Amino acid sequence: MSSYIPEVASVFPDELVKRIHQTVAQNVKLQQLFLDIAVFVKTRQTQDGLPNDKKRKLEYDATVTTHTNGTTQNGLTEPTIAYECKDVSFQVPARKKLKLQVVADAQEASRQEIRMQNQQSNGIEYVLPSHSIEQAFCLPVPDKQQRQWNFVLFPKPGAITAEGLPSEQMVFAMNETKPVGATSAAQAPTEHDTFVTVTERELNRVLQPQGKHVVIPNPAEFASSIEQAHRKGEKAYHVKAFRGSKDGYLFFLSNGIVFGFKKPLAYFPFSAVNAISYQSVLQRTFNLVISIQEETSAEAKDIEFSMLDQADFAGIDEYIKRHGLNDASMADERRAKAYNVNKEKKRTDVDPDAPAVAGGEEQSELQKAEQQMQDEEDEEEEDYVASGGESEGEGDDSDEGEEYDEDGGQEEGMDEDMGEEDDAEGDEE
Numbered sequence: 001m002s003s004y005i006p007e008v009a010s011v012f013p014d015e016l017v018k019r020i021h022q023t024v025a026q027n028v029k030l031q032q033l034f035l036d037i038a039v040f041v042k043t044r045q046t047q048d049g050l051p052n053d054k055k056r057k058l059e060y061d062a063t064v065t066t067h068t069n070g071t072t073q074n075g076l077t078e079p080t081i082a083y084e085c086k087d088v089s090f091q092v093p094a095r096k097k098l099k100l101q102v103v104a105d106a107q108e109a110s111r112q113e114i115r116m117q118n119q120q121s122n123g124i125e126y127v128l129p130s131h132s133i134e135q136a137f138c139l140p141v142p143d144k145q146q147r148q149w150n151f152v153l154f155p156k157p158g159a160i161t162a163e164g165l166p167s168e169q170m171v172f173a174m175n176e177t178k179p180v181g182a183t184s185a186a187q188a189p190t191e192h193d194t195f196v197t198v199t200e201r202e203l204n205r206v207l208q209p210q211g212k213h214v215v216i217p218n219p220a221e222f223a224s225s226i227e228q229a230h231r232k233g234e235k236a237y238h239v240k241a242f243r244g245s246k247d248g249y250l251f252f253l254s255n256g257i258v259f260g261f262k263k264p265l266a267y268f269p270f271s272a273v274n275a276i277s278y279q280s281v282l283q284r285t286f287n288l289v290i291s292i293q294e295e296t297s298a299e300a301k302d303i304e305f306s307m308l309d310q311a312d313f314a315g316i317d318e319y320i321k322r323h324g325l326n327d328a329s330m331a332d333e334r335r336a337k338a339y340n341v342n343k344e345k346k347r348t349d350v351d352p353d354a355p356a357v358a359g360g361e362e363q364s365e366l367q368k369a370e371q372q373m374q375d376e377e378d379e380e381e382e383d384y385v386a387s388g389g390e391s392e393g394e395g396d397d398s399d400e401g402e403e404y405d406e407d408g409g410q411e412e413g414m415d416e417d418m419g420e421e422d423d424a425e426g427d428e429e
Contacts, residue, residue: 005031007038009121018122025115025124028162079103079111083202085182085195090116091150092171092263093126100172102202104185112206114153114170130206132159132167135267136214137258138200139251142238145230147176149196151203151214152260154267157295169265174199215253222252222319225311239312241288241305250288250305252319257290259305266303268292271335274300275328276320284310293331 005024009017024031082104087097094116101115112130117123134156141148151174155167174195182189182198186205189198200214207213217223217237224236238249243259243266251258256269274291281287287306294301308316324330 005035005038005123007042008034011038011042021121021123025127028127080185082185082205083182083199085179085199086119087181088172088174090170090172091261092265093168098125100199102206104206112209114203114206116170126168126170127161128153128155128167128170131210132156133207133210133212134159135255135269136203136207136212137251137253138196138214138216139258139260140217140237141173141261142236142240142249143230147231148173149176150174150261151199152258152265154265169263171261171263171265215255217251218254221254222315225315226309239308239316242307243303243305250308252316268303270323270325271337273325273334274331276325279304280306281313282310286310286313288316291328293335 005020008020012020020034024034080103081101083100083102085100088100090096090098097119099117099119101117103111103113103115114128114130114133115124116126118125132155134154136154137152139150139152141150151170151172153170155169159167161167176194176196179189179193179195179198182195184198184202187201200216204213219235219237222237224239226236228234228236238251241248241250241259246262248259248262251260256267256273258268259266268290272292272294274293276291277289279287279289285307287304288308289302289304291300291302320326324334
């Protein structure tokens with residue numbers, strides 16, 4: 001619901017209209033009250049034959065001032081507009097150009113939020129508090145001649161607005177051009193800044209108190225093998241796919257998988273994934289099935305993405321195996337650890353020359369668990385082979401143990417060749 005009230009704008013002077021809209025933006029529950037007042041005043045004006053001139057100036061008391069950044073009105077502090085940018089193309093929750101505002105409050109983190117503001121009326125159309133954001137991403141927009149990035153904000157499951165409605169996802173695009181017209185209260189843009197870099201920096205300021213930051217694609221995690229026809233030589237980080245009849249793009253990132261950009265977008269954090277498998281693997285395409293555990297259900301839910309290009313199969317498969325997402329037995333461990341890619345951790349078990357990837361500590365634990373499982377399987381295999389007739393010390397280093405387990409004929413042949421060693425081993429048994 002928009003906080004802009006046409007009835008207020010048609011009745012009251014501009015100065016008062018602005019103050020009312022600012023108040024409603026802070027507390028949307030007051031919107032109905034102001035609407036009722038405006039209707040009442042308009043009715044009385046009509047009944048009394050008074051002129052309806054909303055351009056009249058109010059005779060303010062000397063003690064009352066309008067809100068500005070860092071000032072107060074009757075003891076109330078107006079949060080600082082830390083960042084503002086006009087003519088931003090939003091796709092979700094509304095598809096139109098609006099003003100982006102990042103509101104900061106150093107004393108009260110709960111008042112830090114991202115706003116969508118109507119550029120004509122200055123009414124706030126949507127507010128997403130920073131403490132309601134589960135994760136923020138900055139993802140390149142595919143198939144665009146001019147480089148663009150979509151900022152994607154996912155609310156936490158169950159997050160609600162001030163009106164008591166479920167919080168919505170937010171998606172808006174930024175160009176890699178100089179941030180002309182963008183204003184920041186904390187840091188003026190440098191000569192190397194673009195709309196993308198400035199917006200990422202300002203979002204990180206309000207996300208940092210929540211222990212989060214904007215996540216961007218990393219070639220160390222995944223990069224597509226398909227060359228972009230419109231920008232040759234430049235890496236692509238998306239894989240085109242279909243979810244049912246809806247087409248979109250999959251992004252394989254350091255903390256999970258994102259599918260966008262049409263509403264509703266989907267985000268699959270590692271902790272929510274039970275397992276990932278493949279179906280309908282053909283010569284040119286394959287399907288990807290993500291099994292997730294929803295908080296509201298005891299049963300896992302399978303979500304299938306179809307028509308992925310075979311050229312990206314190897315890269316996706318390597319990503320899935322690296323994070324253990326193909327192993328359903330590791331799901332409980334992932335949920336228990338609840339991957340947190342936004343907190344820096346000491347990394348003592350990785351190559352110091354390798355690119356730094358957030359969440360490295362959890363990843364190393366996953367690798368350790370996989371190695372432990374492999375060691376246990378190797379030990380069981382060695383015990384089985386030893387009891388099958390090989391002399392002590394033989395076959396320990398063989399890579400073909402599983403073949404011998406399955407092919408009894410090969411074991412018999414080895415027994416005949418061993419001669420006296422077999423007899424001796426039989427006596428020991």
